[in-house]
Amino acid sequence: MKVFRFETLHDSDYDEIVALLGGGGIIAFPTDTAYGLGVDPFNEAAVDRLFRLKGRPEAKPILLVVDSVPMAEAVCRPTELFHALAEQFWPGPLTLVVPSQPHLPKNVTAGTQSIGLRWPAAPFAGRLLNRFEKPITATSANKTGLPAAINAEEIRSQFDDGLDVLVDGGSLPFRGGSTLLDITGDPPVLLREGPVSFEALQSFFNGRIERRVG
Numbered sequence: 001m002k003v004f005r006f007e008t009l010h011d012s013d014y015d016e017i018v019a020l021l022g023g024g025g026i027i028a029f030p031t032d033t034a035y036g037l038g039v040d041p042f043n044e045a046a047v048d049r050l051f052r053l054k055g056r057p058e059a060k061p062i063l064l065v066v067d068s069v070p071m072a073e074a075v076c077r078p079t080e081l082f083h084a085l086a087e088q089f090w091p092g093p094l095t096l097v098v099p100s101q102p103h104l105p106k107n108v109t110a111g112t113q114s115i116g117l118r119w120p121a122a123p124f125a126g127r128l129l130n131r132f133e134k135p136i137t138a139t140s141a142n143k144t145g146l147p148a149a150i151n152a153e154e155i156r157s158q159f160d161d162g163l164d165v166l167v168d169g170g171s172l173p174f175r176g177g178s179t180l181l182d183i184t185g186d187p188p189v190l191l192r193e194g195p196v197s198f199e200a201l202q203s204f205f206n207g208r209i210e211r212r213v214g
Contacts, residue, residue, distance in 0.1 A: 001156075001159075001160075001161050001162075001163045001164065001165065001166055002164065002165050002166070003152070003165075003166045003167075003168055004017075004165065004166070004167050004168065005167075005168045006030060006123075006124050006167055006168060006169040006170075009124075009167075014127060014128065014131050015131075017128065017165055017167070018128070018131050018132050020164055020165060021038065021039065021040050021132060021136060022040060022132075024039070024040070024043050024045055024046040024049070025039070025046070025164035025165065026038070026039050026046065026049060026050055026053060026162075026163050026164050026165075027039075027163065027164060027165040027166070027167065028141050028149070028155045028159065028163050028165070028166045028167065029124055029125065029128070029138075029166075029167040029169070030122060030124055030125070030167060030168075030169025030170070030172055031065065031120045031122045031125055031138055031172070031178075032091075032092065032093050032120045032121045032122040032125075032172075032173075032174075032178075032195075033093050033120075033148075033172065033173070033174035033176075033177050033178045033194070033195065034140055034141065034148035034149060034150050034172055034174060034175055034176075034177055035140075035141035035148065035149045035150065035151075035154075035155060035169075035172060036063075036065070036125075036137070036138030036139060036140065036141055037050055037053070037054070037137065037138070037139050037140070037141050037163075038065075038128075038136040038137055038138060039136065039137050040132075040134075040136065041062070041064055041075075041104070041105065041108045041135060041136065041137050042104075042105065042134070044105050044107055047062070047105065047107045047108060047137070048107060050137065050139065051107070053159065053162045053163075054139070054142070054143060054144055055143045055144035055145075056144045057107075058107075058110055058139070059110055060110055060112070060116075061097065061100070061108065061109050061110050061112050061114050061115045061116050062107075062108050062109075062110070062115075062116070062137050062139050063095055063116040063117075063118060063137065063138050063139050064108070064115060064116065064117055064118075064135040064136065064137055064138065065117075065118050065119070065120050065125055065129065065135060065136060065137075065138040066117060066118070066119050066129065066135050067119060067125075067126050067129035067130055068119070069083070069086050069090075069119075071129070071134065071135060072086070072117050072119070072135075074101070074134070074135075075100060075101050075104055075115060075117070075135055076098040076099060076100055076101060076115055076117060077098070077099040077100070077101060078098070079098075079183070081183050081188070082096060082098055082183060085181070085183065085204070086119070088204060089196055090118075090119040091119045091120060091121035091126075092119070092120075092121050092195075092196065093118070093120070093121070093174065093178040093179060093194055093195040093196060094118065094178060094179050094181060094194075094196045095116045095117065095118040095177075095178045095179065095180045095181065096116070096117050096118070096181055096183055097114055097115070097116050097117075097180065097181065097182040097183065097184060097191070098114060098115060098116075098117060098183060098184065099113060099114055099115075099184055100112075100113055100114050100115040108137075114182075114184050116180065117135075118138070118178055120138070122169075124167055124169055125138070140177055141154075141155055141158070141159075142158060143158050143159075146158060147175055148175050148176070148177060150171055150172040150173075150174075150175050151170070151171045151172070152166060152168040152170075173195075174194065174195055176192070176193070176194060177192065177194060178192075178194045178195065178196075179192060179193065179194030179195060179196035179197075179201075180192035180194065181201065187205070187208045187209055187210055188201075188205060188208075188209050188210070189209070189210045189211070189212050190209060190210065190211045190212065190213060191212060191213065192213060193213055198211060
């Protein structure tokens with residue numbers, strides 16, 4: 001596993017990481033919540049390798065991160081509500097579960113025809129996505145049953161040499177991950193509490209939101 005420190009990354013380092021992702025590699029990288037595990041979601045072998053690394057197949061759509069609304073639109077079927085939420089809360093720690101585009105691999109959507117999307121307010125993720133020019137996965141960096149990693153030491157202890165690259169961005173603030181909101185139905189459903197509070201979402205929806213956390 002090659003380790004980079006975020007604050008000392010050079011253009012050539014980003015080029016190396018982008019090439020690795022394009023070749024099916026797995027990286028651990030800092031987001032605006034906890035660390036994520038990144039692969040090219042259109043490389044099915046890389047996604048399968050990611051699931052084996054975490055210790056089980058995913059039964060839910062895997063999270064993808066983007067650096068713009070147009071990048072999100074390339075993998076989802078956007079609605080007026082999606083655009084309103086993106087304008088209000090992105091970039092930031094709100095993941096939106098939305099209908100997916102049919103060309104997304106089934107091991108990314110888990111056959112649900114939906115996908116979780118987030119535009120993180122994290123400088124490394126933004127720069128990487130700008131260079132990679134398409135979404136990457138950002139499923140939480142943890143083995144099944146263990147907490148999401150919030151520093152490089154926890155990444156090393158959980159994954160040892162199973163990763164190709166670790167980008168060390170220091171200690172991160174939210175072990176529990178981003179707020180997770182399902183907008184595939186009416187009313188929207190809060191699936192996971194996080195940095196964007198239920199109260200903030202209640203205010204946005206004028207109270208028309210359900211809470212199904214667990």
